Amino acid sequence: MKRIVSALIVAALLTSLAGCSSSETLTGTAKGFGGTVTVTVTREGDKITDVKVDAPNETAGIGDKAAAELPAKIVEANSTDVDVIAGATITSEAILYAVNNALDPETYPSTAENGEEEEKEPQQIAASDLYMGQGVVNTSRIGPGSDDTETPVYSFNQVYANALFDAEGRILTLNVDQLEVSTPNYDGASMPHFSGFPGQGGYNLDSDHDAVVDGKTEDTEENFTAEVASWQTKRERGADYVMGTGTWEEQMDKFEETFVGMTVDEVEDWFEKYCSDLNGRPLKDGSDKEEDKAKYDALTEEEKAMLADVTSTATMSLQDSHGDILSAIRKAYENRVALTDVKAASGFGFGLSTTARMGPGSDDTDTPVYSFNEVYATTLFDSEGKIAAIYVDQLEVSTPNYDGASMPHFSGFPGQGGYNLDSDHDAKVDGKTEDTEENFAAEIASWQTKRERGADYVMGTGTWEE
Template sequence: MALSLCSCAVLLASCRASADTRTGQADGYGGILRVQVMMEDGAISAVNILEQHETDGIGSRALDILPDEMIRMNTWDVDVVTGATTTSNALREAVRVALNASDTMDDNTGNPANRAGQAVCEGIGMAATGRVGPGKDDEDGQVYSFNVVFAHGTFDEDGRIVSMAVDQLEVATPNYSGASMPQFSGFPGQGGYSLWDDNTGKVVGYTEDSEDNYMQEIAAWTSKRARGEDYQLTSGSWREQMDAYQNMMVGMTVDEVETWFGRYFSAENGHPLTENSSSDADRARWEAFSDDDRARAADIVSGATMSLRDAHGDILTAIRRAWEDAQKGE
């Protein structure tokens, strides 16, 4: 009996040594992407998607294609799927976490993407911009607003982005039409400001000119990321699109991010270039793109379409300042 129990223990130990199951997760385009990775004799035998919120027919293509590639090549570091870069990188990161692999990619895979090593420094940057707008109220009163962008980045020894987290505070005068917009009427003693009412669709007087209202307005301010699903863009929320951009920047230096922006984004409005770009200059740039450039541009818009630098906020400057701040601490 003792020999039998010993034999079972040896067999169980052998099983644990040759096969195990691990999990990992990362931020995808639509939310958390969680995976299960099965290992047998030190090799990847299965990559199962446990949770995903990716766009069907776009990001989902990466989830259909890459697990088999990871098994075949026995690594998380496989080429991304064109047109589904954000989901591809999220899946790669989730599997890398599950494998507890090094942050440094394996050059032997031939992956052309930029590589980021282990974070050695971090910094915080801020960029504030004022705006005359957006628009006017029903009495032709001007709306004013300002945007403050905050960026926190970690960087490797070569200055490549290991992680980037961006949030933004937008505040407008109370005659702006939008219930979720943080508002500022001015300082006490200035008479208040025209107040918009969403129910009637017009200005209904003035905000209260008091210290209490001043304190309450500021206490109610919340960031674009915290506004979540209340801050919807043409495709997805601000938070989802910013997450997509953050994932795209991983592995680039800040100089490379700005070069990437200069090549694939409009100089006029900061949005990614497409064949349907609004200006003649932007359409001319699109027409001059090679097939490879158009594929890269398609990768960008598959994850995000909002501007990185315009009247809504200067995200790139905040990222640049985060890198400058990180260098001070080295």
């Protein structure tokens, strides 16, 4: 966000308010994630009528979201007692504190550092000090349960972690997201769906999420394309993904905040010491599980206080059938690359695009080949929004009748009959894949991105990775 306050703007604002003795304009500051956050608050009597935010050093796409959305919430509530913007907690809290500083500077003294009022240059980072990594981990899930016709619910879960590391491997910035795709008989609202590939008969559909099947999804290429295009990550689902405590996004933000400054080894040690061995969730006081109770009781009072702070927001598992967040963070570190040409950076982002593909062609029984493709991009931006560094990877998952070696496969869900298999990649079908939950789990666990496939993914010129 560019600076919006200048002497001319302030002068014009003061002139416009000169005729209204009950109106006043106040300025407050606070320390944000990247630097000083400045707010201009207009108040008429006891009512806040306008809030403007100047946060030039906050992360693009994250901090500027808080700067854009919070002012209206403050004006509507006539108070700073409003919810922070998910994913931008630090900037949100800085904005709220800066408003309090403007309204009552004695009770809320500015937390901004001296000399930061002017827009600062992005931090200079030595090339040897900065590494960027991205990791993807795929898991299958059987359940929860079945629909009212006893047809099971299945899903695949993909956790994406991208991070910046320093030379010692400490996490400087961490962003985790997840895509969960279920069969359409799952009764949860906003869940991304996949009915299998065209020709597999569609799948039971609970269209109104009342735990009663309403029919089947269309067994067409059009529905296949539409389903894949509609997939949203848990962060993209935002407020629609409500958990026992807040949203998935809010819980993940808390874990990220906790792990920044640690190495991946330390994150794994934290998980080992402070999370349940039964379900991977952070330990809490009052557990009725003897194993969890004993583990919690062995902690110091300081450690218990830390966990109480974490679990006030984040209670979900870091490693279970819903997704393996812990392993994704480890993989991001293992995949890290040195940013040798980066001089300065001020923004960090992750993007995912999903598309369906018909073909190439059909097998020797005229059964079509299909695939879905996911492209992941981890990007570092400079202060002008220009790309300072980028790391792109892709997962392509095809039906097992595709004759290319090393291609990840998916045969559809158990109960759909499996799919034609070309096991020796000679363009001739050798049979069908097993229609079992074991094969379902094994296929998903074996998925590799194009970078992970490495030298096996040969193109007309070199490899995909090159």
